[in-house]
Amino acid sequence: MFCRWLAGYTEKEPIPEDLVDEQLSFPRSATEVGEYLAEKALQRTPEDLPRYSTASIGRWVAAIAWGHHERGFPNPCTARQVTDTLNGIRRSTHRPTKRASPLLVGDLRKVVLGTNVTSFPAGVKGTRDIALLVFGFAGAFRRSELSALLVGDVFLHEEDGLHVRVRSSKTDQEGRGQIKALPYGANSATCPPCAFRRWYRLLEAQEQGRPEVMRALRGQNLAIHVCQDPWTGTLPGRSPLFRSMAKTGTIRATAVQGDAIGRMVTERAHAAGIPARNITGHSLRSGFVTQAIRAGATDHQIMRQTGHKNPATVHVYARENAPLEQNAVTTLGL
Structure with a gap:
């Protein structure tokens, strides 16, 4: 993506491999990286949502950093100009995360x-x-x-x-x-x-x-x-x-x-007539975690099966798919 942008190609235009090597044959500046990120962050979908998520933009930054590291060049992504641009994008980009609906x-x-x-x-x-x-x-x-x-x-x-x-x-x-x-x-x-x-x-x-x-x-x-x-x-x-x-x-x-x-x-x-909209292959894994949370399983018990390394990942499923579990609102006597 970055090499295509540097060479003046659109996203759908194929770019020759030798041109990729040419674009990364010398280190790119922090100014170039910042301008690239800012331009991508301003692009919108027909629904007027950010076209690219902050996660996608973060992956591009990591790829640019890795490309420089592989060639022995200094990493422009550590420059304050780039980090400030990235932080600004994160603050201003509010694109809802699209998660798979769980199959229970x-x-x-x-x-x-x-x-x-x-x-x-x-x-x-x-x-x-x-x-x-x-x-x-x-x-x-x-x-x-x-x-x-x-x-x-x-x-x-x-x-x-x-x-x-x-x-x-x-x-x-x-x-x-x-x-x-x-x-x-x-x-x-x-x-x-x-x-x-x-x-x-x-x-x-x-x-x-x-x-x-x-x-x-x-x-x-x-x-x-x-x-x-x-x-x-x-x-x-x-x-x-x-x-x-x-x-x-x-x-x-x-x-x-x-x-x-x-x-x-x-x-x-x-x-089968399952009404949930966003059913994907991940709905099975999401369904396991959600069902286990609703059944009272602990983070450790869930992670034994899922292989997750961080309980915070399990908590995402709880917030999204089982918001009443261990929630104080259920104790209010409403």
Whole structure:
């Protein structure tokens, strides 16, 4: 963005890579950076809101600083001219944060029960989507974490239900890993081990051909627990767990991408008549935190599952989605 602006290109015009190198071949001044930020901060949407959030502008500043650091140049972003401009933008920019609406347990159950899991080919995708929905909610997974799961990352546990290994995540770039427990559910439709087994059976059935897949679909019933059924576990551990699919019902060998998971959550929720406007892939993780807060879970208990490092992040969900929890207004006797 900054290089394009320096070269006089508009945001939508492609800029040659050699021109990027040319623009950053020498250090840029604090005046240039300040003018760039001020110009972007003044741009408005058709609704007369700031076009860019302060978070976006902050990321641009970090990118400019990193570009100079990589080339051994002094960082112009530390100059008072730039910091004063950035602080002024933060004070004057009031753009409401667009957060994902949470899917709570009742919403999740409604979406799951409205999903076709018995006919071909819709039932194949429906079975996969239910597993994604239940995993995403119970494990407070990010879309990228669901996409990265391998078959060998899921372990059946006699007492706990499932142990799911997250090898790396947004807040764990070093790959220290985390084990999330997905317990048995009282309701068979939203029981994580049941959802996993139903999807796993279809993955195994596809190895034997379409007739076997159709046979497996006909035998499915969301009202019946399958979490204690005999286990075979024949699939290669290094293969993706949640895979992309063809419209014909064929399960591909490649992992489903995070964007596709987000679209699926939105489409399934809207098809089930969930009224919330901003349903996204993050609504599952948001729903877990919100439901846990309403159930009286502590910050530590919530962070054990979500992997958050700072309780302040959990408090954002409380303020946005559960404002009456631990709020003194409920003690006033109104």
